[in-house]
Each structure stands twice: as C-alpha cells, then as structure tokens.
Amino acid sequence: MRYNLRKFVPLLLVTMVMLLTIAIQPHSVKAAEPVDIEAESAILVDYETGNIIYAKNPDMALPPASMTKIMTEYLVHEAIEEGQISWDTTTQISDYAYSISADTSSSGVGLQQNKDYTVKQLYDAMAINSDNATSIALAELIAGSEGEFVKMMNAKAEEMGLTDTEFVNSTGLANSSLGENVPEGTDPNANNLLSARSSALLAYRLINDYPEALDVTKIPSTEFEGETITNWNWMLKHGEESSSLQQFYYEGMDGLKTGHTDLAKYAFTGTAEQDGNRLISVVMKTESMEARFQETAKLLDYGFEQFENQEIFPAGYQLEGESSIPVLKGKEDTVQVATDQAFNASVKGEQAENYTIEYHFNEDLMNESGELTAPIEKGEKVGTAKVTYNGDDENYGSILPDESPGSINLVAQDAVEKNNWFMLTLGAIGSFFTDIFSTVVDTVKGWF
Structure with a gap:
C-alpha cells in the first residue's frame, strides 16, 4: 500500500506544536505565579x-x-x-x-x-x-x-x-x-x-x-x-x-x-x-x-x-510633538525641553513596553497662550514628566515618600535671553498696528 505523505505533513506539524506546548507550558506557568509569603x-x-x-x-x-x-x-x-x-x-x-x-x-x-x-x-x-x-x-x-x-x-x-x-x-x-x-x-x-x-x-x-x-x-x-x-x-x-x-x-x-x-x-x-x-x-x-x-x-x-532594573526612559528624553515651548519676549522664539534624568524601574519580563510618559508644564510659568516669558536659564525646571505603568501586573509604587513615583523634572535645554528694549519696542509697535488692522478689517466686513 502506498501512502501520500503530503496528507500527513499538516497533522505532523500540529502534533509537534501540541507536544512543544505541553513541554513548555508548565515552566511558563510556574514563572508567572506570584510568590506566596507565609507572613502576616x-x-x-x-x-x-x-x-x-x-x-x-x-x-x-x-x-x-x-x-x-x-x-x-x-x-x-x-x-x-x-x-x-x-x-x-x-x-x-x-x-x-x-x-x-x-x-x-x-x-x-x-x-x-x-x-x-x-x-x-x-x-x-x-x-x-x-x-x-x-x-x-x-x-x-x-x-x-x-x-x-x-x-x-x-x-x-x-x-x-x-x-x-x-x-x-x-x-x-x-x-x-x-x-x-x-x-x-x-x-x-x-x-x-x-x-x-x-x-x-x-x-x-x-x-x-x-x-x-x-x-x-x-x-x-x-x-x-x-x-x-x-x-x-x-x-x-x-x-x-x-x-x-x-x-x-x-x-x-x-x-x-x-x-x-x-x-x-x-x-x-x-x-x-x-x-x-x-x-x-x-x-x-x-x-x-x-x-x-x-x-x-x-x-x-x-x-x-x-x-531586572532597566532604564525605561533615558535622561534628555524628548516627547515627540512636545519637545519645544514657545517663548515670549526672547531672542529665540522657542526653547527645547527634555527630562533631566533617566527613569529606571524594576521590570518583570517584557513590562518595559507598558510604560508611557506625558508632560505636565508648570502653568504658573506660562501665559494664557502657553508661552514662557524670557529670560530662561539653561536647566530651569519648566514642568514634570509623569511616567505611568499600564501593564496587567500590579504596580505597588515606591517606598520613597519625598519623591512622586514616576515623576521626573522637565527642564529647558538652552538659555533664552530677553530681547533688548529696541526689539521689544518694535515688537510692541508691530503688535499695535496688527491689532488696528485686524479691527479695521473686522469693521469693514461688518458693513457687508
């Protein structure tokens, strides 16, 4: 009797996968079990x-x-x-x-x-x-x-x-x-x-x-x-x-x-x-x-x-789309911002992928338009970067009460000098006429 081996290949592959799963599964389950401590x-x-x-x-x-x-x-x-x-x-x-x-x-x-x-x-x-x-x-x-x-x-x-x-x-x-x-x-x-x-x-x-x-x-x-x-x-x-x-x-x-x-x-x-x-x-x-x-x-x-203790976000980390802040009355229009230190965490398995970071700028330092006012010193704290764990495993936080868990300083990467009086005056005059022009345009539009 002749056998068509091609018919048995899929069945053979399925069997091998099942055997490998049975062989590997006990070790994986054991590694994932939380520790059971017999203490109050x-x-x-x-x-x-x-x-x-x-x-x-x-x-x-x-x-x-x-x-x-x-x-x-x-x-x-x-x-x-x-x-x-x-x-x-x-x-x-x-x-x-x-x-x-x-x-x-x-x-x-x-x-x-x-x-x-x-x-x-x-x-x-x-x-x-x-x-x-x-x-x-x-x-x-x-x-x-x-x-x-x-x-x-x-x-x-x-x-x-x-x-x-x-x-x-x-x-x-x-x-x-x-x-x-x-x-x-x-x-x-x-x-x-x-x-x-x-x-x-x-x-x-x-x-x-x-x-x-x-x-x-x-x-x-x-x-x-x-x-x-x-x-x-x-x-x-x-x-x-x-x-x-x-x-x-x-x-x-x-x-x-x-x-x-x-x-x-x-x-x-x-x-x-x-x-x-x-x-x-x-x-x-x-x-x-x-x-x-x-x-x-x-x-x-x-x-x-x-x-394993891992570096989740390095010092100098910049969040895409929020790496700079507009500056008012400065020789530069914007200033780069980044974290001043690395964020480390004790990570289990692939947990590093479950950390996210978001910026929180200090509202007391910014105007209603979200601008910082010059002068700004290099290394000046302008806010915090909050790191959050979003994984399935429980996150117990930190024992350090004087440090907000997952919070690191957000600082200016360069100094921005305040513009001289002449440039500030020109800017003010320009703003004045811009406001007048805008008012006139709005008035004329109102006639029609």
Whole structure:
C-alpha cells in the first residue's frame, strides 16, 4: 500500500506544536505565579529605584521587636556624623542597662558596671548580637535618657516619612517588661509599632545615608570581652562550627536585623546584593525562627530571578510633538525641553513596553497662550514628566515618600535671553498696528 505523505505533513506539524506546548507550558506557568509569603505582613523593595516589587499588608502596624534597633543604629551614626560622639567615646553602664543585661531571658552580652565601654563596642554588640542593654546605654549616652532618645526616634521617623510608626523604647522590648524603667513619656503597656513599608524605608535610609552600617551587620560572629557573640541573621555565611545554619545561607546577604517577641513572633528585615542589584525585604509575624529566613529567601529569589532594573526612559528624553515651548519676549522664539534624568524601574519580563510618559508644564510659568516669558536659564525646571505603568501586573509604587513615583523634572535645554528694549519696542509697535488692522478689517466686513 502506498501512502501520500503530503496528507500527513499538516497533522505532523500540529502534533509537534501540541507536544512543544505541553513541554513548555508548565515552566511558563510556574514563572508567572506570584510568590506566596507565609507572613502576616511582607514587602520587597528594589534599593536603586525604591520601587516596591511585592507587598502583602505592607501598612499593617505591628510590633517590630528588635528591628527597632535599626533606628537606634541610624541615630548613632548621625550623632557621630554631627560630631556629638565618636566611635572611641566611652561610657559606663547605668543601673537600668545593667538590669536588662543581667536578665537571662533577654539578649545580652553580660555588661559590667563601673567599666568603660566604647561606642564601637556597644554598637557592634547591638547590631550583631541584638543586645538590648547596649542599645539602652547608647540611647542614654546620646540623649541623656532613653525617654529623650525615644523623642529623637519619633522625630526622625516623621522626618523620614515613616507611616504607621511609633517608638516607645530603643530596644524593641515590650514596655511592660521594663518594670520601673519605662521611658519617661511613654505608655507602660505600649509596644513599638512599625509597618513593613516603614521598616523597608528605614532600612533604605540607613543603607543609603550610612552604607558603612553593612560592614557590621554582615559579620556572622565576633569577640566581645573574650566571649564569642553570634549574629542572629542565619542567612549570613556562618563558619563550620555553625554548620546547621548553612542551610539558610543566602548569596549576597549582608544585613540587616532580626526581631522576636511573643507578641511580634518572628520578623526580619533583610538585604542582599547580587550582580550589583540590591534588594530590601521585610517579613513580619512569621511562625518560627526558621520560617522568617525561609520566607525571606522566597522573596529575594522572586526579586532576583524575575525582575531586572532597566532604564525605561533615558535622561534628555524628548516627547515627540512636545519637545519645544514657545517663548515670549526672547531672542529665540522657542526653547527645547527634555527630562533631566533617566527613569529606571524594576521590570518583570517584557513590562518595559507598558510604560508611557506625558508632560505636565508648570502653568504658573506660562501665559494664557502657553508661552514662557524670557529670560530662561539653561536647566530651569519648566514642568514634570509623569511616567505611568499600564501593564496587567500590579504596580505597588515606591517606598520613597519625598519623591512622586514616576515623576521626573522637565527642564529647558538652552538659555533664552530677553530681547533688548529696541526689539521689544518694535515688537510692541508691530503688535499695535496688527491689532488696528485686524479691527479695521473686522469693521469693514461688518458693513457687508
């Protein structure tokens, strides 16, 4: 029997396409699935842009426990920058700080009284081992009392734009556990409160303003008073003596702060850098010490594997049809305008195609005819360029409160000098006669 192979070619092609579809589809679906984070609240942020990549109940105010110490760390760096103290400044331990250090139920390195400790010693113990007493000692050194330091914490939180935030002590402990040492002016039954969004923004500010903080938070263990103290961040590369922790190691991890109380459960503000791209993650109220690192790893994997920081619109971008503005009383009739900086975003897949840009000129600088009035300086801001995401995936915005997400300055590309009085006079005379001629023409037309 002879077969006509031509009849089987279409069927063969259809079969091959179906097989390829079946083979490829599971991987495509898996890559498109959103990450599922088992935490009460979570957030993932691209450090370079401030863009939020993932969010789950990000504005829920929860007790941050020892993640509170990120603010304490910030204020220590600020005091050093302002010359109030130095890393070599020494201080002794108060009765209050000593009582906390002696409490075996609390994080403690075993501080002694009537002994000088440097700021560097206290800071390292706080940042690496999450020591509570050293946090109190630093607060008292900087502000005179923890109560006054708490005022500084809340003032700085407001300055940074941290929403859903309240600080009542420098450590993250519940005030009810402080006995007679509750910071003055705070509720004896209160807890510090911080949302995942604000924790991410606080971490961003610490890293951005004082990047040297990461030189300490990335240390897995160190010596304090002849004893080894260990970092509670299990995602760092711990030594062979801590081989059980190696299962949690995450490439590029170098901070930032863990937290745990019975009320707050287990929380972690982490940050890692891979191939020049840094992410900041926060998980709050997870069920176990292990879970907070497992959920953080899921978040970071999602960010590093599925997102890429891309330049969507370059600096100097000009929108077609709106690249120039008419100028009144200038030696030039128009001036070129363009964006003064590039617009970058953390992009998933082909999302870059879903961004559009539109110009919004400053109406206060323009007359009713839409003209700018000379003189105009080169680089002068004349409006903003608003970038909008129009894709199907959810756009979570930015953690940076002082920057309108997707808004960049629109500036003049050249200077335009004001015309001299003679040319302005000629122009005015010309306009005068033009108006008269137009009036006469309109009048004559009216006769007919």
